[in-house]
Amino acid sequence: MPQVMPNKDSIREHDLAALAKKFREASGKNRAEAARELNIARPTIVRAEEEPERSLTKVRIRLIEAYSPYKVAGPYFRLES
Secondary structure: OOOOOOOOOOOOOOHHHHHHHHHHHHHOOOHHHHHHOOOOOOHHHHHHHHOOOOOHHHHHHHHHHHHOOOOOOOOOOOOOO
16 A cells, blocks of 8 residues: 655645655666666656656656655646635
8 A cells, every 4th residue: 555645635746856856866766777667768857857847747756656655646636716
């Protein structure tokens, strides 16, 4: 069963980039190794980690799920009037 991130109920999409980088580095994998393992181009991993404004959410989720004990559940959207 996947673990839940402590101290937060949810994480903003913008914060996934930093988490992806943190978990990849903690696993001891460099970007080239991660790219080969996940069948993603190395520049895409660089952009996913360093440019949170880019729409690379699926890549960030794959990195987090591959190199951490967590599973990303979402996205969650809420409409308010």
